[in-house]
Amino acid sequence: MDKKNAYTRGTYREKIEAELEIAKARLQLFREKLKLASAETTLLYRRKIDELEMRVAETKARLREMNDADESSWENFKEGVERAWNSMKESMKEMVDKVTDDE
Template sequence: MSLKEAYKQKAEAELELAHARLVEFKAKAKSYTADTRLKYAKHVDELEHRIDSAKAGLKDLGEAGEDAWEKVKDGMENALGSLREAVRNTADKFRE
């Protein structure tokens, strides 16, 4: 397995985990009152946006050639870092 493919699999796994957490947050929010759901909607929307950005980066990574993927990797690292932060922030808000 190439380094690119290994990295792509790692990024896909992280993306799947973030998506699972998003589903969890949405399910949890359904049990809240309308006012409380609105309070958390901003955080859930931000997490969805970060997931979409990471998906786009993953697509770019998959399309990059073996010699160009390292350049795309930096952007993917930034997207995954933002995604991790959004998951943490959303989880923190749901604990409050």
């Protein structure tokens, strides 16, 4: 592995980890907001938050796998992490939009 790819991989990992921490904080904020919501709304969004937290965990797992990947596997893992991350971001955006519409 050359230094350029190692730096790129490390930088990429740090970027995704930082974004995951932001996502976790947002999900915690949603959990706090749910304490003030109706039982029906709480049940609906708690399930969505649980699903998103699972996606955060899956993305973290892909990052760990990516660290162990050789150069030929690196791009495949990167693409997998990107797909998982983009899917989670889209789901979170949908939830935020729905919560905003409901308020």
